[in-house]
Amino acid sequence: MIGNLPFVVCMILIALGLWTLLAKRNLIKLVIGMSLIESGVNLFLVTLGYVRGGIPPIYTFAPEGAPMVLPTPQALTLTSIVIAVATTALMLAFAVVIYRHKGTLDTRKIRDLRG
Amino acid sequence: MGVEILTGQGFWHALIWLAAALGVLLLSLALWSMGRREFRRGTEAELPFVSGERVEDPKVGAPHLYWGFAEALRPFLERLRNLHSGIIGDYVGWFAVILAVTLLLLMA
Amino acid sequence: MTVVVRTISRILLPVGLAFGGYVVMHGHLTPGGGFQGGAVAASALALVIVAFGAASLKGKKGLLSVLESLGGVAFAALGFLGLGVTFFANVLAGAGGLFGRPVPYGPNPGDLNTAGTLPLMNWAVGFKVLAGLSAVVLLFALFGGKDDR
Amino acid sequence: MSTHAPILAIAVPLLGGFALPLLARVHRRLRDAWALVIALFVSACAGYVASRVLSGEIWVYVLGAKNPAETLAPGGFPIRIMLTVDALSAFLGIIAGLIGPLMFLALIRFLPEEEGKTLSLTLAVLLFAGIMGMAYTGDLFNFFVFLEVTSIAACGIIGFRTWTSRAPEAAFKTMLLYALSGLFFLLGVAFLYGEYGALNLAYVSREIRGTAVDRLALALFLSGLLMKAASAPMHFWAPDAYGETPPAAAPLLVVNTQVSLYGLWRVLFTLYGGVLDRGVGWLVVALGLLTMVVAAFMALLQTDLGRLVAYGAVSQIGYMMLGVGVGLVALPGKPPYALVATQGGVFHMLNDAITVGLLFLCVAAVEWVRGTRDLRELGGLGHSLPEVGLCFLLASLALAGIPPLNGFASKILIYEGSFKLSPILTAVAILTSILLLAVFARAFQGAFLGPKVSVEKRVPWPLLLAMGILAVGLMVLGLVPGFFVEKMVGPAAEALFSRNAYLFAVLRG
Numbered sequence: 006m007i008g009n010l011p012f013v014v015c016m017i018l019i020a021l022g023l024w025t026l027l028a029k030r031n032l033i034k035l036v037i038g039m040s041l042i043e044s045g046v047n048l049f050l051v052t053l054g055y056v057r058g059g060i061p062p063i064y065t066f067a068p069e070g071a072p073m074v075l076p077t078p079q080a081l082t083l084t085s086i087v088i089a090v091a092t093t094a095l096m097l098a099f100a101v102v103i104y105r106h107k108g109t110l111d112t113r114k115i116r117d118l119r120g
Numbered sequence: 121m122g123v124e125i126l127t128g129q130g131f132w133h134a135l136i137w138l139a140a141a142l143g144v145l146l147l148s149l150a151l152w153s154m155g156r157r158e159f160r161r162g163t164e165a166e167l168p169f170v171s172g173e174r175v176e177d178p179k180v181g182a183p184h185l186y187w188g189f190a191e192a193l194r195p196f197l198e199r200l201r202n203l204h205s206g207i208i209g210d211y212v213g214w215f216a217v218i219l220a221v222t223l224l225l226l227m228a
Numbered sequence: 229m230t231v232v233v234r235t236i237s238r239i240l241l242p243v244g245l246a247f248g249g250y251v252v253m254h255g256h257l258t259p260g261g262g263f264q265g266g267a268v269a270a271s272a273l274a275l276v277i278v279a280f281g282a283a284s285l286k287g288k289k290g291l292l293s294v295l296e297s298l299g300g301v302a303f304a305a306l307g308f309l310g311l312g313v314t315f316f317a318n319v320l321a322g323a324g325g326l327f328g329r330p331v332p333y334g335p336n337p338g339d340l341n342t343a344g345t346l347p348l349m350n351w352a353v354g355f356k357v358l359a360g361l362s363a364v365v366l367l368f369a370l371f372g373g374k375d376d377r
Numbered sequence: 378m379s380t381h382a383p384i385l386a387i388a389v390p391l392l393g394g395f396a397l398p399l400l401a402r403v404h405r406r407l408r409d410a411w412a413l414v415i416a417l418f419v420s421a422c423a424g425y426v427a428s429r430v431l432s433g434e435i436w437v438y439v440l441g442a443k444n445p446a447e448t449l450a451p452g453g454f455p456i457r458i459m460l461t462v463d464a465l466s467a468f469l470g471i472i473a474g475l476i477g478p479l480m481f482l483a484l485i486r487f488l489p490e491e492e493g494k495t496l497s498l499t500l501a502v503l504l505f506a507g508i509m510g511m512a513y514t515g516d517l518f519n520f521f522v523f524l525e526v527t528s529i530a531a532c533g534i535i536g537f538r539t540w541t542s543r544a545p546e547a548a549f550k551t552m553l554l555y556a557l558s559g560l561f562f563l564l565g566v567a568f569l570y571g572e573y574g575a576l577n578l579a580y581v582s583r584e585i586r587g588t589a590v591d592r593l594a595l596a597l598f599l600s601g602l603l604m605k606a607a608s609a610p611m612h613f614w615a616p617d618a619y620g621e622t623p624p625a626a627a628p629l630l631v632v633n634t635q636v637s638l639y640g641l642w643r644v645l646f647t648l649y650g651g652v653l654d655r656g657v658g659w660l661v662v663a664l665g666l667l668t669m670v671v672a673a674f675m676a677l678l679q680t681d682l683g684r685l686v687a688y689g690a691v692s693q694i695g696y697m698m699l700g701v702g703v704g705l706v707a708l709p710g711k712p713p714y715a716l717v718a719t720q721g722g723v724f725h726m727l728n729d730a731i732t733v734g735l736l737f738l739c740v741a742a743v744e745w746v747r748g749t750r751d752l753r754e755l756g757g758l759g760h761s762l763p764e765v766g767l768c769f770l771l772a773s774l775a776l777a778g779i780p781p782l783n784g785f786a787s788k789i790l791i792y793e794g795s796f797k798l799s800p801i802l803t804a805v806a807i808l809t810s811i812l813l814l815a816v817f818a819r820a821f822q823g824a825f826l827g828p829k830v831s832v833e834k835r836v837p838w839p840l841l842l843a844m845g846i847l848a849v850g851l852m853v854l855g856l857v858p859g860f861f862v863e864k865m866v867g868p869a870a871e872a873l874f875s876r877n878a879y880l881f882a883v884l885r886g
Contacts, residue, residue: 300395
């Protein structure tokens with residue numbers, strides 16, 4: 006069980022983020038919930054590449070014969086983090102503009118797109 | 121050449137349909153020409169029939185066109201409209217519902 | 229902010245930018261590369277924004293957006309560089325000249341002049357991220373005022 | 378140069394998108410021309426790729442390899458990112474190539490000058506690049522990256538009108554839901570990568586054995602892509618997004634939704650083709666029916682023309698899901714009616730892209746002239762804008778599937794195909810079409826009939842030109858559908874079923 010504890014933690018993070026999106030009403034808290042899910046998914050991606058006793062996958066001055074951790078998931082995680090930065094920045098920018106127009110960040114009050 | 125679509129049981133040929141439509145059009149024109157000519161423009165015959173009452177500006181606007189149909193389905197349509205509540209929490213809720221349904225369908 | 233913070237940030241700015249450049253330059257050898265190096269450099273710029281207030285860099289918005297576009301164009305152009313063979317083909321690696329020295333497989337002491345177009349791409353991404361992130365921080369700082377995005 | 382056509386269709390708009398702000402500093406007119414030139418170049422690439430691929434051979438282009446066709450690294454493992462263009466992705470490329478330039482033609486004149494027009498044109502070009510990327514890529518993670526590129530670009534365009542309070546709200550909601558669906562899609566990709574150690578679609582599709590983890594990944598793919606494709610219970614963002622974006626930019630957003638639907642078909646047919654059970658097919662068909670009915674009824678209640686057309690577009694997604702869903706249910710046996718239904722679903726993608734694109738351009742014209750889109754205030758535009766009225770009428774009839782027009786050509790295929798599976802599906806589909814016809818008749822009556830209203834502004838000619846081209850395309854597709862079905866839609870639908878050809882093209886490398 007101890008072996009896949011990190012995967013359990015990732016799933017808890019994702020569930021927590023999803024709960025934040027469902028329960029919270031403030032726009033900024035929604036963005037925080039999104040970043041929770043993002044970190045959960047990224048953590049999951051990185052732990053996929055773990056090799057027991059492996060060293061970071063870099064050849065420069067690498068000790069001889071040491072097993073290396075898989076590099077691909079780390080590259081995937083990097084891209085996913087870059088995308089997460091872009092989405093969060095865009096969402097926060099729109100949240101600011103909404104606040105300037107409506108004066109509130111409460112999703113219950115920002116509802117004129119109904120019906 | 122490339123006009124026909126085979127649909128398993130039959131086919132759909134647009135030009136044959138057009139020919140048939142033209143035939144029907146000619147037929148209706150013939151019937152129409154036998155009709156009475158003296159339609160009095162500008163008189164009360166031109167006003168839209170608003171269930172008999174006299175309405176001074178009888179313009180049937182867009183929302184009124186299906187007033188009856190929408191009214192009959194009022195309970196259902198109101199509930200449907202309220203589903204689109206505009207609150208982002210509900211939308212994420214529906215996403216969670218679909219996620220649960222697909223998980224149940226596939227994992228169980 | 230107080231004078232102390234301003235002088236410290238004035239000292240730290242070149243250090244931050246230099247370290248960011250170092251991370252970008254050694255992207256293909258040590259952990260780092262375009263995005264991380266750019267982020268480090270952008271943090272140095274963010275420090276300036278915090279210390280001297282957003283108004284100080286207000287005039288630089290045009291420069292930042294030009295830098296960002298240039299970074300993007302350079303990255304895509306590097307992709308086209310390999311078009312002789314296939315897109316993004318690493319034509320410089322192992323062909324001598326700029327960043328071309330072939331590298332033996334397996335652990336090695338790390339040689340700056342290797343990995344073909346990779347370092348150039350790292351620089352392109354580095355500039356783009358530097359400009360992009362600092363523009364984001366700058367605009368958020370300016371949001372308080374009447375300036376529109 | 379022609380051997381690199383697939384990657385050029387993606388790389389050139391990326392390069393062009395980044396270069397756009399630089400050119401905008403030089404001169405406004407140059408920026409507009411540059412955006413149009415890129416769009417035309419990409420559609421030319423898409424046309425060339427389609428002409429080669431539709432004749433039967435799947436075009437595999439490997440990035441960064443010694444030669445484009447070298448798919449397998451020495452160890453027999455597809456290590457590099459590759460573009461795998463089969464008939465269906467080429468067909469999607471045609472749709473995007475057709476709608477893209479027309480949308481730019483209309484968008485350039487439609488956007489007001491001072492409000493960050495350069496940024497939104499850059500985003501539109503990047504959206505176009507993202508769409509082409511999603512259509513052509515053969516790599517799961519690469520699909521996720523382009524999925525996110527289109528999400529961010531689309532939400533940037535939706536939130537263009539920051540001076541109103543509705544557009545940023547729509548953009549925030551859409552962005553959150555897009556990001557959410559993208560993340561769950563990535564989680565699915567991570568599960569598959571964890572299990573098979575590969576990201577290439579063909580390789581994973583060969584290795585897949587239908588274990589519990591694969592089904593978990595499929596559930597994540599399904600819910601993620603269904604959200605992005607605006608299927609029934611998750612379609613709430615679509616009317617906000619299409620309604621609040623500048624109407625001239627909406628056609629490319631519709632194509633973006635359709636490419637996400639294509640991604641869903643790619644995952645269901647090619648990735649999980651071997652291990653799929655019938656339950657998933659019935660789920661897609663059920664959600665398709667639900668989308669149709671819900672969107673049609675909601676369209677009935679709308680008073681804003683933009684949102685009404687948006688609901689119309691969402692209900693058309695339901696038709697595509699029904700058509701290809703029937704093919705999915707009958708996948709193992711592959712009876713003839715399944716192919717007919719899939720052809721209907723795929724052909725409807727093209728018809729719907731044209732029809733809804735034309736409708737949104739008409740909404741753009743109406744808004745340009747009258748400034749408002751509320752049906753209660755509109756009226757009598759038919760006298761002063763006869764050509765816009767004609768286009769709107771044509772497109773509404775096509776959307777509702779009235780015989781001579783293109784909508785009917787694809788709906789007849791869907792009706793015939795789904796009838797064989799179970800007549801109830803066809804009954805619901807036809808009733809929804811009738812309801813849609815009623816809804817759009819009301820919209821037409823509200824906006825264009827009624828007493829004459831004096832109108833001072835003229836509709837800009839590029840908008841009219843784009844509408845004219847789409848209207849002609851609509852009629853041509855309606856009158857001569859056989860040619861398109863036999864040449865483009867047939868191979869595309871066949872490509873969905875021929876999973877082994879896809880695997881062979883990539884893996885025998």
